[in-house]
Amino acid sequence: MTNTRDIQITEVALRDGSHAVAHQYTVEQVLKVAKALNDANVPYIEVSHGDGLAGSSLQYGLSRTNEMELIEAAVSVADKSKVAVLLLPGIGTLHDLKEAANLGAKMARIATHVTEADVAPQHIAYAKELGMETVGFLMMNHMAPVDKLVEQAKLMESYGADTVYVVDSAGYLLPNQVRERIHALKQSVGVNIGFHGHNNLSLAMANTLVAIEEGATYIDGSVRCLGAGAGNTQTEVLVAVLERMGVKTGVDLYKMMDLAEDIIAPLLPVPQEITKDSLTLGYAGVYSSFALHAKRAAEKFGVDSRDILVELGKRKVVGGQEDMIVEVAAEIAKSKIVLS
Amino acid sequence: MTNTRDIQITEVALRDGSHAVAHQYTVEQVLKVAKALNDANVPYIEVSHGDGLAGSSLQYGLSRTNEMELIEAAVSVADKSKVAVLLLPGIGTLHDLKEAANLGAKMARIATHVTEADVAPQHIAYAKELGMETVGFLMMNHMAPVDKLVEQAKLMESYGADTVYVVDSAGYLLPNQVRERIHALKQSVGVNIGFHGHNNLSLAMANTLVAIEEGATYIDGSVRCLGAGAGNTQTEVLVAVLERMGVKTGVDLYKMMDLAEDIIAPLLPVPQEITKDSLTLGYAGVYSSFALHAKRAAEKFGVDSRDILVELGKRKVVGGQEDMIVEVAAEIAKSKIVLS
Structure with missing residues (x-):
């Protein structure tokens, strides 16, 4: 079971979810969450400031704990799961990447605006040099037409990204738009395709299923919806839905449900609903x-x-x-x- | 705009949502909510105990306020919207239906288990005699195979139902299952087709869009997800999504968003999340x-x-x-x- 996954889930609660807790994660919390994710056999656990490595700042919000300590904590309890980090060139640096890799992070997700893949080549190359798996993470995806997305994805592939993600940062995309995007990428790049959804229009699950139908095999989720805006595709629910569909994630459903209820829910300052503000962002894009x-x-x-x-x-x-x-x-x- | 709706939305927060507030609605609350729904030009507002007329009982939960007072309150402020009631034969009676009609309710939704439409003919006939629009509301829909559903929908049609609903009471159906069901009904009945979703698998919106794609024109929603389990398709979000898709609901998006944020959210004892319990119900069906x-x-x-x-x-x-x-x-x- 463990080694036959149709879909590789990356849990983003300890990175995208950092927005939902105002970047106040403690080492103890990360130890608990990462341990539970590892026990549930989640393949990738992303740990970083919400805006990626070195995001802690007055502009993006100050982290309570140095993210390197959080990465170290997650690595220390993850003997099956791999720890991933997010890096936005311009915010994080090659130095940050090296520090994370030295602490045991195994995947580097290099994130750029959907039209700006060309700021990523150095970071992807360096991550590979450090022995990390690499992802080209194309954010605010809806802002580029499909042909532009394809061009940018090809750039990411040419830089050496193992996987290219469609990132619906604003939770704006409709299912048919996701279908068109993933379909086009499937036709034009040879690397893995990923999808990262937000639930501002209550479409994160719908979009994720469409992405999988069209060939995406790397999927982001956040347990109990712990992510920016209305949160991401809810991981434990995704695991249940895919299990019902016969799609193998290798992730233990009950353990994920228990993590959501017993560890994550009490952490949340306010539950993740679709509010007027998050709906507006998704509607406006x-x-x-x-x-x-x-x-x-x-x-x-x-x-x-x-x-x-x-x-x-x-x-x-x-x-x-x-x-x-x-x-x-x-x-x-x-x-x-x-x-x- | 008002008269050109592609989709007729029924807001169920004052009926299905009654579960989420333990049937504690007051006349004042219903006046406020119904007035706002009327102002937003929602075509149908359902008002009843969560388990339908006469549901108030030790078994199903006692209502704080006699539901007839709540219906009267809603009617008093709804000069554009029509008030609908739900009735489960065996719980509610013809007498209850008459009382609701006398108070101004204009739509009767007669709800049965998906395989038991044959308990509905009297109630549908009587509702028509009272001059009401009628709906055959086939609950726990996933428990019948598609051919059985078609047979039962035809029965509802033969009794005089103006609309037949697929009701995913357990929030169990996957999008392809909804597609198959609505498609089959579209081939076999001549009346309107409706869909009522629950969000236990985070699929209420996905299923609703699929239902519309296959020809459903009557759709239930609950503002701020105020319904049983993880709630229903979130109405204000549905309005936003359909507006983005060019599907006309005739409903004012901003007014619905304001209602959700300013009136409904403060009413909720706990926000509507997908919890361990609601996910389990949706997963198990x-x-x-x-x-x-x-x-x-x-x-x-x-x-x-x-x-x-x-x-x-x-x-x-x-x-x-x-x-x-x-x-x-x-x-x-x-x-x-x-x-x-």
């Missing part, structure tokens, strides 16, 4: 960091912040273009006056 | 009322209550056969001794 700026601009101009976010989504505004938020708010206010 | 019995039997025989529930699901045990629970527990305990 924008960065979560825009939400607060949009609320401020909305108040200033007397418009609905959701209208601002939807318009930013339509214009495919990216991080660094925050000045557009005020501009859009002003335009909406103006058009309202004309209409009324 | 059994009645929620079995859960407590299974836990007791599990303790007595030193086995895992999940194994009992899964076995009950396989044997398609129905309500009234609770003695099977102890029997199954004993068998599992015995087989464990043999194996070890």
Whole structure:
């Protein structure tokens, strides 16, 4: 059973889930969670700041515990599972990668905006040199048309990535859009294909199943939905669904359910629901960091912040273009006056 | 917009959601919620005890407020939306139906186990006599094979049901199973087809979209997932997803989001997550009322209550056969001794 997995699950609660606990993980918590994941035979456990190695900062949120200590803790209890780390070039460095590898991390997931794979080659090459498995993790995937995604995935493959992920960071993609993307990648790259979903539109499970149907074999989940926004595909539920479908994950369902209920649920400051904010992000397809700026601009101009976010989504505004938020708010206010 | 709906949404938070608040709704709460649903232009608002008219009892849970007062309250603020009631023959009576109709309820949903449509003809006929729209609501749908479902749906149609629903009471169905069911009904009945999902496997939205793809036009949702188990298809999220897909619901998205956040969320005693218990029900495909019995039997025989529930699901045990629970527990305990 252990060695015949149709699907390789990466549990992201200790990385993406770090957002949901405001990066306050302690060594004790990570020991407990990683031990349970290892016991449940989860193949990969990702451990890093929510924004990847070296994400701890005023801008992205300060970690309570140095992530290297957390990685070390996870490695110390994981004799079957492999520890993975996330790295966004520009935030994390080759030095961070080396430190993680020295501590025993075995997989490096190099994450870039979907159109910016070209910042990844050095990091992928270095991770391989360090003997790590490598992933090209293409974030905000919906912001690129399919042909652009294919081009970027091919770049990741050419840099040596063992796996290329479609990452639906905003929880925006609809099942047919995921189908089209995974299908296109399956036709054009030879490496493994992965999918990372968010549940802002209550579609994380639907999208994950479609991705698997189209040939994705690396799938991210977060136990009890412990991830950014409305969380990710709920791991223990995914294991149950795949078991019902006869798809082998090699993961122990009951142990995952117990972990979710007994260890993770009590950790959560608030349960992971689809709230007004997370739904808005999924509906608009924008960065979560825009939400607060949009609320401020909305108040200033007397418009609905959701209208601002939807318009930013339509214009495919990216991080660094925050000045557009005020501009859009002003335009909406103006058009309202004309209409009324 | 109002009159061109591709999909007719029935909001069930004031009926199925009654389970999630232990049937403690007050007139004031129902006034608030129904008013907001009416303002958001939701076509149908279901109001009843969680187990349908006259469900208030020691067995099913006592209502804090007489449901007729709640129906009256909802009708008083709904000048666009129609109020629907649920009735399980054997629990509710023709008398209850008449009382609800006299108070202004316009739709009667007559609910039976998927294989027992034949208890519904009187109630459907009487509802029609009272001038109500009628629905045949086939619960625990997964417990019948597709041909049996088709036979039962045809019975509902022959009794005069305007719409026949596939009701995934246990949140057990997988998307391909929903597809097969709705497809078969579309081939064999002439009336409207409806779908009512539960989110125990995180598939309520996926199943709902598949149902719509196959021709279902009546869809149930519960705002903020306020329903039994892990709740239903989350209404405000469904509205957002369908809007993204160009499917017209006629429902105001922002008003639904505000209702979910400002009125419903504060009502919830605990947020609606997929917990160990609700996941187990969806995975096993059994009645929620079995859960407590299974836990007791599990303790007595030193086995895992999940194994009992899964076995009950396989044997398609129905309500009234609770003695099977102890029997199954004993068998599992015995087989464990043999194996070890």
